[in-house]
Amino acid sequence: MGSFQSKTQSNSMAKKDFLKVDGEKITLRGEEVILKGTAIGGWMNMENFITGYTGHEHQVRAALKDVLGDEKYEYFFEKFLEYFFGEDDAKFFASLGMNCIRIPVNYHHFEDDMNPRVFKKEGLRHLDRVVDICAKYGIYTIIDLHAAPGGQNFDWHSDNPTHKALFYDHKDFQDRTIIIWEHLARHYKNNTWVAGYNPLNEPTDEKHVRLVAFYDRIEKAIRAIDDDHILFLDTFAADFSHFGEPLPNCVYACHDYSNYGFPSAPEPFTGTKKQIETHKEAFKRKTEYMRTNKGPVWVGEFGPVYQNASDGKADWEKINDTRFDVLSLQLDIYDKARASWTIWLYKDVGFQGMVYAGEETAYVKLLSEFLHKKKHLAADKWGADDTDVKGLFKPAVEWLEANAPTIKERYPAKGGVNDSWNATGHLSRLVRNILLSEEMVKEFAEYFRGKSTKELDELAKSFHFSNCTQRTRLNKILTDDSKRGIGQSSESDEKS
Structure with a gap:
């Protein structure tokens, strides 16, 4: 890896210190670099399943401001951003042998809807801090606009x-998104530890061609300011059907979540030949565009969710064993393809993270009843187990399909995680994940009413690395993968 170059360094710095796309490889000074890492989801772009609220980030922020008042609201979120990722986190992550962290950000940190096109100076303070900390420990960062003005997709994670x-x-x-990226490009153009920019996360363009046109436009806008950094370009449901020739110095991304890593798995994963081939074929389909055009492969997101003892499932540990096996299989597939990847995700309240706020922390103890309730109601979309509410929704689904049969083809029909883009998925989004979920935001906020600044500090500090529990087996699997050479199969793959 190259030496850390601060964002204030002159433009005369050697271009050789930037990561570059060279055919099928990402390279540094001509040598191949495989980026292996994670994402700090739930930090500068909050998500309900990650930190325990319901609804959408701007809704929970507004509710907490009503309950806490402006001063305590600002204090709590400042401490939350400070504690969620610090030097201890970077040091731990580097110790696992990985070298890249994707940083999802929400446009609200950079401008307000009621004051558009005015870039907030303080918006980059925490992002700068984490980029610099990661650089100190030899970790590349990818800046990912996870939530763009207007919503580049129709889900909670774009706020x-x-x-x-x-x-x-x-x-x-x-236009506003272009302006944001022009500001970011000016700010980070000389920072060689920023691996590149991810202009939009999971963009869902129903007509397909509008996204392609936007990528052509934003590539030109960024390159006019910064012609060195890689652009990491997403699509949705691996649909590259309307993409033409790849843009220069760009890596095209796929997200590769396995049905077998979620509560709605079609069957328990036991490593059968058919199950293994299913995963290999899925990866092959999702990376066809990259392979056809002989470009690098980057798996921007993947990874199972996990059960906990508190979920009430007697076989929760056995379930997790099968999901770890799914993860190991996917890493073997990526290794053989020399694919770079960032697993989802680094830190949360115990659902999917490499580390998570411990059960005895102030935050988790305060919200334990609420967390159980929203899981029971399947209020969040991500990784939801709808067992307790499926019977309630089944008649409405049948009614929808009978009276509006075209709903079975409604975009993006079977293009999403777990084939959830069907009548059941659309109904649950509108009723549970939007209507129910946003009403429960008020209940969530009430847990914070009357809290002192000392108590708010303790709640925010629940996410400090010193208060987090490590998901040991997950981190062991990732560490083992970081040690093997390019294209080297693991023992588990050979057995398979």
Whole structure:
């Protein structure tokens, strides 16, 4: 890896210190680099399943401001951003042998909807801090605009409270996104430890061609300022059908979540030949564009979710064993393909993270009843186990399919995780993940009413590395993978 170059260094610095796309490889000074890492989801782009609230980030922030008042609200979120990722986190992550962290960000940190096109100076303070800390420990960062103005997709993770991606219907949203990226490009153009920019996460363009046109436009806008950094370009459901020739110095991304890593798995994963081939074929399909055009492969997101003892499942440990086996299989597939990857995710409240806020922390203890309730109601979309509510929704699903049969083809029909884009998925989004979930935001906020600044500090500090529990087996699997050479199969793959 190259030496750390601060963002203030002059433009005369050697271009050889930047990561570059060279054919099928990401390289540094001509040598291949495989990026292996994670993502700090839930930090500068909050998500309900990661930190325990319901609804969408802007909704929970507004509710907490009403309950806490402006001063305590600002204090709590400042401490949350400070504690969630610090030097101890970077040091631990580097000790696992991985070299890259994707940083999802929400546009609200950079501008306000009521004051658009005015870039907040303080918006980059914490992002700068984490980029620099990671650089200190030899960790590349990828800046990922996870939530863009108007919502580049129709899900909670883009802080979109609707089921429509209005980003594609209003040019103004796209113009504002261009301006944000121009600011980011100016700021980080000389930082060689920033591996590159991920302009949009999981963009869902129903017509497909509007996304391609936007990528052509944003590539030109960024390159006019910064012609060195790699662009990491997402699509949705691995649909590259309308993409033409790859843009220069760009890595095209796939997200590779396995059905077998979630509560809705079609069957327990036992490593049968058929199950292994299913995963290999899925990866082959999702990376066809990259392989056809002989470019690098980057798996921007993947990874199972996990059960806990508190979930009430007697076989929860056995379930987790099968999901760790799924993860090991996927890492073997990526290794053989020389694919770079960032697993989802680094830290949460105990659902999917490499580390998580411990059960005895102030935050988890305060919200334990609420966390159990929203899991029982399947209020969050991600990794939801709808066992307790499936019977309630089944008649409504049948009614929908009988009276509006075209709902079976509604975009993005069977294109999402766990084939959830069907009548059941659309109904649950509108009723549970939007209507129910946003109403429960008020209940969540009430848990914070009357808290002193000392108590708020303790709640935020629940996410400090010193208060987190490590998901030991997950980290062992990732550490073992970081030690093997390019294209080297693991023992588990050979047995398979």
